Amino acid sequence: MKAGQLRIVFFLLVFSAAVQAQEPCATHLYSRAKLQTDAGQRLAINRAEEFIRQVQAAPGTNRLENGIIKIPVVFHNLYHTADQKITDAQVYAQLDMLNRAFRRRNADTVNTPAVFRPLAADCMIEFHLATSDPGRRYTNGIIRKYSPVLKWTMDDRMKKSAETGSDAWDPSKYLNIWVCNLEKFAGYSTLPGSDVSLDGIVLGLGALNPSYETIIHEAGHWLGLKHIWGDEYCGDDGVSDTPKQAAYTPGCPTTVRVTCGNGPAGDMYMNYMDFTAAACTNLFTHGQKQRMWASFAFGGPRHSLLESAGLDKPLIQESQPLDEGEPRWLEIRIFPNPVNSILYLDFSYDARWIGKRIYVTNVSGQQITSEVVTSKIHSLNVDKLRPGIYFLAANNDQGLSMRMKFVKL
Ligand SMILES: [Zn+2]
Structure with missing residues (x-):
C-alpha cells in the first residue's frame, strides 16, 4: 500500500x-x-x-x-x-x-x-x-x-x-x-x-x-x-x-x-x-x-x-454557603385546578419526589389523606373530597418541602 x-x-x-x-x-x-x-x-x-x-x-x-x-x-x-x-x-x-x-x-x-x-x-x-x-x-x-x-x-x-x-x-x-x-x-x-x-x-x-x-x-x-x-x-x-x-x-x-x-x-x-x-x-x-x-x-x-482575586481573602464572610435557591424549572405542576375527580401532579423535572409521601390537608390543617408518589405524572383521586380548598404537602430527602393549593369543585 x-x-x-x-x-x-x-x-x-x-x-x-x-x-x-x-x-x-x-x-x-x-x-x-x-x-x-x-x-x-x-x-x-x-x-x-x-x-x-x-x-x-x-x-x-x-x-x-x-x-x-x-x-x-x-x-x-x-x-x-x-x-x-x-x-x-x-x-x-x-x-x-x-x-x-x-x-x-x-x-x-x-x-x-x-x-x-x-x-x-x-x-x-x-x-x-x-x-x-x-x-x-x-x-x-x-x-x-x-x-x-x-x-x-x-x-x-x-x-x-x-x-x-x-x-x-x-x-x-x-x-x-x-x-x-x-x-x-x-x-x-x-x-x-x-x-x-x-x-x-x-x-x-x-x-x-x-x-x-x-x-x-x-x-x-x-x-x-x-x-x-x-x-x-x-x-x-x-x-x-x-x-x-x-x-x-x-x-x-x-x-x-x-x-x-x-x-x-x-x-x-x-x-x-x-x-x-x-x-x-x-x-x-x-x-x-x-x-x-x-x-x-x-x-x-x-x-x-x-x-484574579479568587484566591484572596473574601471581603464578605457568610456563615452559610451561598444558596442560589431552587431554579424555576424544578417547579411541580398540578392540573386541572380547580379539579373535579382526578388531580394530576407532574414531577417530570424533579424526580426526587418519586417514592415520597404526599399529604392532603384541609384549610384547618387536618390531614385528609396521603399517598406515595409512584411516577413522574402521579394521579390523585380527589373524587370523595368535599368541595373546598385543600393543600398538598411533602418533604424530600434533600430537605426541600413543597406546599401547593388546589380547589375541589
Ligand atoms: Zn486529550
Missing part, C-alpha cells in the same frame, strides 16, 4: 477502536467541531495559538518564569441522583493529584525513562480551590446543583444555568471544572482562546476514580497543550522536546515503541498528554511547560488569571 492508503487504514483502525471503547478524552473532537462550524471561534483559537507559538519561540520575553502560577478553581457538580453528588474529599483528591503532576512531585516520576528524565519539568503551576467568589464573598470553591438531566453530552449545556446546568464563574479569573454524568467520554476541555462563556473543563463521574488522571490531561489542554501525537499520524503537538509519535498509546506498554523514526528513545508514551493508562504516565516536558506558561504572558489568553 502507498503511504496515503496506509494512513487511511491506520485512521480507520484508531477510529473504530475509539468508538467501541470509552475514549479517555474528547478535546480534539470538541475543538475540531468548533473550528469547523464557528468562524469567530476559529479566528480566536488560531490567534491564541499564534500568540503561544511566538512566546514559545522567544522564551526570554516570558517575564513570569520566576515564580509559581496559582490558579483559582471552582468545581460545579451537577447531580441527578444522590450517587452523582461528589464529596469534598473527592475534590481535594483531584486537586492534589493535579498539583503533584504539575509540580513533578509524584512518586512515579522515578519511572520516567532515563533518556527522557532531563526533559521532565516542574511546571510550576498550581491549582487551588477558590476562596473568594466573583463578588468577593466567601466560598469553598465547590458548587453542587441538582439537575433534571440524567446524562450529559459534549454540547456544553452543563455550563449554562438556563439549561439546568451551572453558569461559569468569570472564566478570565477562574478555572471552571464541571463534574457531571458525562456520556461516552471521560472528559473534555476548551482550548485557550475559546468562547469565554464555555471556557473550562468537563469531567465525567468516572474520571474521579482515584486511579485515573483525566484531570491532569484536561488541565494540560486547558493550558494549551495538544495531544502528544498532534491528533494526526506523526502530527505536531507544537512542542519541540516531545518526540513525534504515530498515534495515541493504549494501555501501558513496557517496551520502547519506535514510530515516525523517533528511535532509539521511541514514543514518549509516559507523557500526560498521551492516552496511556494513568498508572504509566508521569511527565510533562520543559517544552510543554514553556507552552503552558506562554498563555500567561502579557496579552496572552490566560494572562487575566494572574489578576
Whole structure:
C-alpha cells in the first residue's frame, strides 16, 4: 500500500477502536467541531495559538518564569441522583493529584525513562480551590446543583444555568471544572482562546476514580497543550522536546515503541498528554511547560488569571454557603385546578419526589389523606373530597418541602 492508503487504514483502525471503547478524552473532537462550524471561534483559537507559538519561540520575553502560577478553581457538580453528588474529599483528591503532576512531585516520576528524565519539568503551576467568589464573598470553591438531566453530552449545556446546568464563574479569573454524568467520554476541555462563556473543563463521574488522571490531561489542554501525537499520524503537538509519535498509546506498554523514526528513545508514551493508562504516565516536558506558561504572558489568553482575586481573602464572610435557591424549572405542576375527580401532579423535572409521601390537608390543617408518589405524572383521586380548598404537602430527602393549593369543585 502507498503511504496515503496506509494512513487511511491506520485512521480507520484508531477510529473504530475509539468508538467501541470509552475514549479517555474528547478535546480534539470538541475543538475540531468548533473550528469547523464557528468562524469567530476559529479566528480566536488560531490567534491564541499564534500568540503561544511566538512566546514559545522567544522564551526570554516570558517575564513570569520566576515564580509559581496559582490558579483559582471552582468545581460545579451537577447531580441527578444522590450517587452523582461528589464529596469534598473527592475534590481535594483531584486537586492534589493535579498539583503533584504539575509540580513533578509524584512518586512515579522515578519511572520516567532515563533518556527522557532531563526533559521532565516542574511546571510550576498550581491549582487551588477558590476562596473568594466573583463578588468577593466567601466560598469553598465547590458548587453542587441538582439537575433534571440524567446524562450529559459534549454540547456544553452543563455550563449554562438556563439549561439546568451551572453558569461559569468569570472564566478570565477562574478555572471552571464541571463534574457531571458525562456520556461516552471521560472528559473534555476548551482550548485557550475559546468562547469565554464555555471556557473550562468537563469531567465525567468516572474520571474521579482515584486511579485515573483525566484531570491532569484536561488541565494540560486547558493550558494549551495538544495531544502528544498532534491528533494526526506523526502530527505536531507544537512542542519541540516531545518526540513525534504515530498515534495515541493504549494501555501501558513496557517496551520502547519506535514510530515516525523517533528511535532509539521511541514514543514518549509516559507523557500526560498521551492516552496511556494513568498508572504509566508521569511527565510533562520543559517544552510543554514553556507552552503552558506562554498563555500567561502579557496579552496572552490566560494572562487575566494572574489578576484574579479568587484566591484572596473574601471581603464578605457568610456563615452559610451561598444558596442560589431552587431554579424555576424544578417547579411541580398540578392540573386541572380547580379539579373535579382526578388531580394530576407532574414531577417530570424533579424526580426526587418519586417514592415520597404526599399529604392532603384541609384549610384547618387536618390531614385528609396521603399517598406515595409512584411516577413522574402521579394521579390523585380527589373524587370523595368535599368541595373546598385543600393543600398538598411533602418533604424530600434533600430537605426541600413543597406546599401547593388546589380547589375541589
Ligand atoms: Zn486529550
